[in-house]
Amino acid sequence: MNIAAIREQFPILHQEVNGHPLVYLDSAASSQKPRSVIDAINRYYEKDHSNVHRGVHTLGSRATDAYEGAREKVASFLNAALPEEIVFTRGTTTALNLVASSYARNVCKPGDEIVITQMEHHSNLIPWQQVAKATGATLKYIPLQPDGSFTLADAELTITANTKVVAMTYVSNVLGIVNPVKEVAAIAHRNGAVMVVDGAQSTPHMRVDVRDLDCDFYAFSGHKMCGPTGIGALYGKKALLSKMEPIEFGGEMIDYVDLYESTWKDIPYRFEGGTPIIANAVGLGAAIDFLQEVGMDEIDKHQRHLAAYAYDRLSELDGVTLYGPKTDRAGLVTFNLGDVHxxxxxxxxxxxxxxxxxxxxxxxxxxxxxxVSSTARASFYLYNTEQEVDQLIAGLLKTKEFFGHAIG
Structure with a gap:
């Protein structure tokens, strides 16, 4: 993988911040965008913009083709069986809330269980709290080991015949842990539960095959994978999506409207009320093209290498506490430096x-x-280098010098 050539495609990286070349180590929060994505969005607005699915004029046809083409790219990228199993959303948070509100609230009742882990992002925790409160179901947590991981034995003990939903992050945004979601999905299915995967941190970095994972729902955001903000997707098995009711109502998602009754379009359109996120879907499609051209296996290898390199370099610094496992971690390191906030x-x-x-x-x-109340986190992507990790270490040495009294 030619990192120098890749970096040339990201305009934002070629600037100084506070008199120094930018070292961007925050891709887990949001990645930067290559020129091809920026150009695709600009080209859509300059040449093709119209509303979709409605107009019979040329621009309407172009916009519809671009929007639905992006859906097909997402389906292929995740190896979904059908494009209609992809629902465009504002991002991971919206996608998970759709599952919680439209699916879980209608299947859970008192005595049922929802199983998650304590490592979940709030977007994959609070929706399930709300489902439990609304339905009387019990929220349960698979216990964590000291390094933040969990064992499949504990998953087996926590997931029971009363479990209706198991929801889990594929990659922890704090610990860098890659969870065994395929194995947990098998446990969930043996107990009659569905498996919901938060793919916000996995989708940008590694090859994802939802059919191999056999998850029932999978959510991700475009802005963490070189795409624009405000766009993401929910994958759902057709049989489940087809039984779900929309949670937003208005134009575009309807089939027939009478004065007192209405019916809905087929999936996925019943979940995409109003004018959809057309330009950002185009941008997401361009991001997928870019990532596939680089190669997801190469990206995965590179981000794991940088995480391991950073973990080793940070381990050499006195006063640094690292969180999460040393090995088999995705592209981030989370740490604290003595008592320095x-x-x-x-x-x-x-x-x-x-x-x-x-x-x-x-x-x-x-x-x-x-x-702890908080931590620092450095996260890496396809455009980062070992030299930038070395610059992080040099910066932390300056931090130690400045706050020497708080490190010991």
Whole structure:
């Protein structure tokens, strides 16, 4: 993989921040965009923009073809059986809320169980809290090991014949853990439950095959995988989506409207009320083209290498606490530097042009499990280099020097 050539395709990387070349280590929050994605969105607005599915004029046909073409690209990218198993949403959060509101609230009742983990992002935790409150179902957690992982034996014990939904992140946005979602899906299905996968951190970095995973629902966001903000998708097995009711009502999602009754279009359109996110879907399709041209296996190999390299380099620094497993981790490292607040660490690094994330990362229950209020996180993508990891280490050495009294 030619990293130098890849970096040339990202205009935003070629700038200085606070007098230093930008070192962007926050792709887990949102990735940067290649020129091809930016150009695709601009070209759509300059040449093809119209509303979709309605007009019979040329621009309407072009826009519809571009929008539905993007759906086909997503379906192929995830190896879905059919394009109609892909519902465009604003992102992972909206997709997970759609499953919780349209599916889970209609199947759960008192005595039923919803099983998740304590490492979940709030977007895959709060919706299930709300389902439990609304239906009387019980929310259960698979217990975590000291490094934040869980065992399949504990998953077997936690998922029972009363479980209706198992929801889990594929890759933890804090720990870098790659969860065994395929094996957990098999456990869920043996107990009559559906498997919901939060793919926000996995989809950008690794080959995803929803049919091989045999998950029932899979959610992801475009902005973390070189695409624009405001677009993502929910994959759902056709048999399940077809039984689900829409949760937003209005134009585009209807079949027939009378004064007192209405009927809905087939999937996926019943879930895409109003004017859809056309330009951003086009941008997401262009991002998929870009990632596939680079090669998902190459991207996976590169991000794992950088995570391992960063973990080893950080381990050499006195006063650094690292979170998550040492091996088999996806492209991020989460750490604290002595008693220095992560926001202070991030501020000093920013003064050196290095962008990292600091805070609870929308994982407050996991922070409490780790006995911290917040952490710093450096996350890597296809455009990052070992040299940038070295610059992170140099920045942390300056941080140690500045806050020497708090590190010990």
């Amino acid at each position: 992560p926001h202070d660490v991030a501020t000093v690094l920013d003064s050196e042009g290095i962008a990292v994330r600091a805070g609870h990362h929308c994982c407050q229950p996991l922070m409490r499990f780790l006995n």
